[in-house]
Amino acid sequence: MKIIQHNALLDELxxxxxxxxxxxxxxxxxxxxxxxxxxxxxxxxxxxxxxxFRLLSTTIEKGAAFGFEEFPGSFLGPLKKxxxxxxxxxxxxxxxxxxxxxxxxxxLSCIHNSSEDSIxxxxxxxxxxxxxxxxxxxxxxxxxxxxxxxxxxxxxxxxDDTTDRFPGQIQYFFEHTIYLPEGPRxxxxxxxxxxxxxxxxxxxxxxxxxxxxxxxxxxLWSDKFFEMKRDxxxxxxxxxxxxxxxxxxxxxRNPKTYMSIIPINRxxxx
Numbered sequence: 001m002k003i004i005q006h007n008a009l010l011d012e013l014x015x016x017x018x019x020x021x022x023x024x025x026x027x028x029x030x031x032x033x034x035x036x037x038x039x040x041x042x043x044x045x046x047x048x049x050x051x052x053f054r055l056l057s058t059t060i061e062k063g064a065a066f067g068f069e070e071f072p073g074s075f076l077g078p079l080k081k082x083x084x085x086x087x088x089x090x091x092x093x094x095x096x097x098x099x100x101x102x103x104x105x106x107x108l109s110c111i112h113n114s115s116e117d118s119i120x121x122x123x124x125x126x127x128x129x130x131x132x133x134x135x136x137x138x139x140x141x142x143x144x145x146x147x148x149x150x151x152x153x154x155x156x157x158x159x160d161d162t163t164d165r166f167p168g169q170i171q172y173f174f175e176h177t178i179y180l181p182e183g184p185r186x187x188x189x190x191x192x193x194x195x196x197x198x199x200x201x202x203x204x205x206x207x208x209x210x211x212x213x214x215x216x217x218x219x220l221w222s223d224k225f226f227e228m229k230r231d232x233x234x235x236x237x238x239x240x241x242x243x244x245x246x247x248x249x250x251x252x253r254n255p256k257t258y259m260s261i262i263p264i265n266r267x268x269x270x
Contacts, residue, residue: 073133
């Protein structure tokens with residue numbers, strides 16, 4: 001946000017250079033220089049590109065990111081092409097499309113017994129082990145050497161229409177194409193296992209200051225996973241950030257160990 005504010009101020013200043021020759025001379029030092037090394041990757045995208053991508057992960061109550069929007073990044077290998085999804089994940093993917101489009105998507109095994117307006121979901125995908133956005137890389141369990149960067153936070157809308165963020169572990173990234181009446185559409189998705197919550201908010205926000213939840217930068221969660229459901233498949237736009245984890249014991253007589261979660265801010269800030 002500071003970068004955007006500074007750019008807006010510079011735009012205002014430069015709009016008056018014709019009437020102020022000293023200002024025109026001084027602004028020459030602000031001419032952009034070509035980035036070198038790893039920083040040059042940012043030159044491909046504008047502030048608006050990053051802002052739009054960032055907003056998709058923080059304003060899900062205003063509009064879901066369906067996964068076919070362009071994003072300022074790319075998938076990285078190792079790559080597995082034309083992988084057949086396991087039956088349980090295949091059914092979750094079909095449910096994902098039903099939820100996104102509110103149409104009758106079906107697996108191939110059910111296509112002969114479905115209505116004429118049914119849309120088949122094919123079980124083949126291209127799997128990727130990593131996602132790169134700018135200079136930041138999100139890993140997955142598909143590549144064990146990058147498993148440490150596979151832990152992420154994402155926002156969800158709850159049953160009472162409030163939002164909350166949940167920690168999860170990315171199993172793999174994948175791209176999948178469906179064939180709609182208006183044409184093919186490719187989605188960029190992540191298959192994630194989500195961690196269970198602690199027993200209550202008191203334990204989750206154990207480190208809060210003066211009952212202020214917003215002051216709690218470290219949360220405590222269970223290290224066990226929820227059962228697989230449709231929410232295990234999310235568009236990559238819904239990823240909020242990575243986190244690092246540790247362990248922390250609560251209690252004295254019968255201490256219980258929880259997973260501590262510390263968010264890692266994204267390397268680009270909008």
